[in-house]
Amino acid sequence: MPVKTTWNVEHACGHCAEHDLSAKRASERAGYARWLGTKDCTECWRASRDAQAGRERAGALAGRRAHELSETETWETRAAMPVLDGSDKAVEWGRRVRYQLLAAAYETLGLPDEQFAARIETPARHVTSASWWIDQRDAEPADVEELVDDAASTDVARANENPY
Ligand SMILES: [Zn+2]
Structure with a gap:
């Protein structure tokens, strides 16, 4: 046989x-x-491979978030940026936008550090409204100076200050 x-x-x-x-x-x-x-069996092997890939994707995303956050924190400390006002979620988003906008402006404008500090970082420190930063998330890096200057000089962007 x-x-x-x-x-x-x-x-x-x-x-x-x-x-x-x-x-x-x-x-x-x-x-x-x-x-x-x-x-x-093939089905179980596939299922555990897919689950593993899902865990890896989730892990990579969490890692990227954590990396972004620590980059943002390092920059905030160095630039002496104030804490933002708003809900936890808005603050987290606002901080990310603030960091990314200012970093983009730094790259784009190519100013010496002292000038950048005086023209961008100083007025930016007066803008503590998370929602103001979130509103500027699509701004052109070249417009950041005008935006922060405008906000700082008119106080429109100071969060939750009831004038009455
Ligand atoms: Zn099986």
Whole structure:
């Protein structure tokens, strides 16, 4: 009787599956079938691979967020930026926008550090409304100076200050 080509394998995950081992040499089929039995079935293998990929994506995203946050914090400390006013969510978003806008302006304007500090960072320190920063998120880097200057000089962007 020829060695069978179709083997019913009980996999490590507990599922049974038939495997066509006709491509293997007759003398290797039993060993191969035993080896297959130490692995999960194809479906379970796929599912755990997808779950793993999902975990990696989530981990990468969390890592990027944490990296961004620590970059933002480092910059805020160095530039002596004040804490923003607003809800936790708005503050987190506003801080990110403030950092990105000022970093973009720094790149674009190419000013020496003292000039950048005087013309951009100083007025920017007066703007403590998270929502004001969020509103400027699509601003051109070249417009940042005018925007922060305008906000700082008119006080429109001081958050939650009831004048009455
Ligand atoms: Zn399975």
